[in-house]
Amino acid sequence: MMISKEKMASLPGIVLPEIEFLVEPTRVERGQSVVLRWHVKEAEEATLFISTILPKNPEHINWLKIKELGEKIELKNSLELTVEETTAFYLVAQSQRGLSGAKAVVEVAEKEPEREAIIWQPQEQFLDRMEDRSGIEWIEETVQPTPSEIAAQIELALRMAERWFGGTTPPIIKISVTPNVIFADEAAIVSWSVSNAQSVMTSMSYGCTFLVADSTKTSGNRLDGGGWGSGSSPWGTTMSGSWKMEPKYWLRQGSVEEYVYARNAIGKVAGASARVDVLSIPQFKGACTPKRKDDIRQAFKTIARKLRNGCIYNNAALDAKVAAFKDGRLNRQDFSYRLLLELQNIGIDTFNCKDVADNVWGGGHWADYTNEIVLDWSPKHTPYLEYVILHELTHKCGFNSDLLKYYSKASIENQAHLVSGACFP
Numbered sequence: 001m002m003i004s005k006e007k008m009a010s011l012p013g014i015v016l017p018e019i020e021f022l023v024e025p026t027r028v029e030r031g032q033s034v035v036l037r038w039h040v041k042e043a044e045e046a047t048l049f050i051s052t053i054l055p056k057n058p059e060h061i062n063w064l065k066i067k068e069l070g071e072k073i074e075l076k077n078s079l080e081l082t083v084e085e086t087t088a089f090y091l092v093a094q095s096q097r098g099l100s101g102a103k104a105v106v107e108v109a110e111k112e113p114e115r116e117a118i119i120w121q122p123q124e125q126f127l128d129r130m131e132d133r134s135g136i137e138w139i140e141e142t143v144q145p146t147p148s149e150i151a152a153q154i155e156l157a158l159r160m161a162e163r164w165f166g167g168t169t170p171p172i173i174k175i176s177v178t179p180n181v182i183f184a185d186e187a188a189i190v191s192w193s194v195s196n197a198q199s200v201m202t203s204m205s206y207g208c209t210f211l212v213a214d215s216t217k218t219s220g221n222r223l224d225g226g227g228w229g230s231g232s233s234p235w236g237t238t239m240s241g242s243w244k245m246e247p248k249y250w251l252r253q254g255s256v257e258e259y260v261y262a263r264n265a266i267g268k269v270a271g272a273s274a275r276v277d278v279l280s281i282p283q284f285k286g287a288c289t290p291k292r293k294d295d296i297r298q299a300f301k302t303i304a305r306k307l308r309n310g311c312i313y314n315n316a317a318l319d320a321k322v323a324a325f326k327d328g329r330l331n332r333q334d335f336s337y338r339l340l341l342e343l344q345n346i347g348i349d350t351f352n353c354k355d356v357a358d359n360v361w362g363g364g365h366w367a368d369y370t371n372e373i374v375l376d377w378s379p380k381h382t383p384y385l386e387y388v389i390l391h392e393l394t395h396k397c398g399f400n401s402d403l404l405k406y407y408s409k410a411s412i413e414n415q416a417h418l419v420s421g422a423c424f425p
Contacts, residue, residue: 025106172194191242204230259272275308279304312422349372391417
């Protein structure tokens, strides 16, 4: 489950630039004029890039590169120019929160050439053999193929492609990232293979949202910005291979998406992607031995995989079972997004490991207005870490004292158990 750019922009504190971009007309004849009008809001600067090459090729828009190539423009203006061939116009707006982009294409239609009649006149030596030598001429017209003849030519071309270029099917792409959830101090391996293709393009995109401690919120956290970026992957354009994504490539916690695009000899294209979630480094205190720290980190990864696979997001049955969802106090899908953000920003939390005298239970708890989660180890029992940590994050993300005006403390606790049990029964 990927946090979309649209979803990121809807979260409080995340304001991306807004672009109004209009190009008229979008289809002209060679040498005619078009008018560009734009108005950019919530941005510090804007650039315009014009290309006659990109519209002719399969395109994955690298907005950061487009911004570098473009010319700076005013945030609100218009421009009139003539076009000689099909042209793409890219407008990129940037603020401290990130980038937004808009694209428009003007197609240039070629004029139909005027066909001149071909006049053939017999040579003088043949004219004396004709009974009437006056007004002799023949007009030859170009014969256009019929629709059935065109279809036959296309079928022949496809058969030739099948024989010479490996068929008419698009390229076949396989890509994976292992592991698909890591911490910012760890590495992952991207592996890919492409068949039935002649060219390969690669790119990557990066998205993040920051949380910071805030005692004015019951959860203890508030949104503090974020952003999106994109660029070329450093592993090149070979048909197959692997690349080690080391910590030096992580700008911060967030989600990284790797893309592969391929094209074969007859113009068929295909694309595929794989995602890795990067978690920030948690803080520890108390009786957190190296073994316990490692177990807790592994629990975070397991929880992240469960959430990105939709254990809450796709579980519509929770809307009927959990009162806060049923009554509209909390939204199940927004809540699932918030849990993923908490995991990516787990570095602002402290996990306090405690040895307790209880011989029958190992558990945990979290107090409102804090960023500390206590994990209890009894002499005989280790906490069910995945369930306990998710349960405490569930409280932190909404099932807390904010709901006391609607439900009892026992009801809130039971609802949190229902949600946690949907991922770890």
